[in-house]
Amino acid sequence: MPSTLLAKPNINYLLSSTAMALCSAFCPRISANFRPKPFSSFPSKPLLSLSFKVFSSQATDASSQDKFSGRVGFLGLGIMGSPMAQNLIKAGCDVIVWNRTKSKCDPLISLGAKYRSSPEEVAANCDVTFAMLADPESAIDVACGKNGAVRGMGPGKGYVDISTVDVATSKLINEHIKARGALFLEAPVSGSKKPAEDGQLIFLTAGDRSLYELVSPLLDILGKSRFYLGEVGNGAAMKLVVNMIMGSMMASFSEGILLSKKVGLDPSVLVEVVSQGAISAPMYSLKGPSMVKSQYPTAFPLKHQQKDLRLALGLAESVSQSTPIAAAANELYKVAKSYGLSDEDFSAVIEALKAKSQDTA
Ligand SMILES: NC(=O)C1=CN([C@@H]2O[C@H](COP(=O)(O)OP(=O)(O)OC[C@H]3O[C@@H](n4cnc5c(N)ncnc54)[C@H](OP(=O)(O)O)[C@@H]3O)[C@@H](O)[C@H]2O)C=CC1
């Protein structure tokens, strides 16, 4: 670990008094009325852990927590948003949810969340509102559209957009939030469904530093590390670069699996060999065995990976950076989408290559 990174021990205790102290740190103003919950209702993260949370050099511990009441809004309850909202509720936060498809709110309401019927109403009733939406269009619509969150914002409130969007979208939402006198933080995440469930996401934040510090205790419930990257747009750009690499890696891995099989090798052995060498990656070890069996249980939908490649190519274009590998990968994901694989996991991109081989056989 570079010396500029601070390692923060994740030390918790099973005693309810300490659990209460932890919750009061995360959700300050609700602590006055907070009664310790049974241990089983706290997050599934181990309470006494040998692991360390890593914070970037730019990070500071929350210094102005008492400015917010701890009422948290959550907009967008898809694959990622649902477990994230759930973890906030389980940590004792007072959460208000909204989702376009209302039925996805029901499990969270059962856990204690309140429901409001529009993003505007959520924002109006919360101090901090998180948004986890599919793409730039939905992020703009939910924030700036009719009954959008912006209309419920005002001085003393904060909006944290966790969706993966492009720089222009993030800046646009920032402008609308700022026009209401509120604070804005972009905070896209690296990490998929399981890290979201386990509170092990990596936050790539940028925007209002004071909001970053204020919501850091909440980010620490949801994630294992957080980076503060400066001005709005830097978080979006970092996320797109990371996902551009990821999309190309998956396309290349798919080619390797298929080539190994065609030359008579066992692709399962290839996955094992890769896992032991310098090119090993958790993604390959996690997805490889099911890809070999042509199974693609959705954690990160293929349509979102293609969206991220498209946006990353736009980012590269904006600075005249050549990205031929990512451009080729993007074409492959587009083919996969045309085969109806949009809602499968992005590892299903291998199916596009299988089909291409048949075309040329
Ligand atoms: N899944 C993953 O592994 C990761 C995803 N991400 C990013 O996080 C974001 C969310 O991903 P994920 O949860 O997987 O996606 P999902 O497709 O599961 O969820 C998308 C969410 O956006 C909502 N939505 C879509 N279109 C609209 C619209 N027009 N108006 C209002 N709401 C809308 C959906 O509502 P409804 O339920 O009504 O459809 C749903 O709540 C994306 O930007 C993705 O790229 C980032 C890291 C990992």
Ligand SMILES: O=CC(=O)O
């Ligand atoms: O955006 C997807 C991820 O796994 O990170």
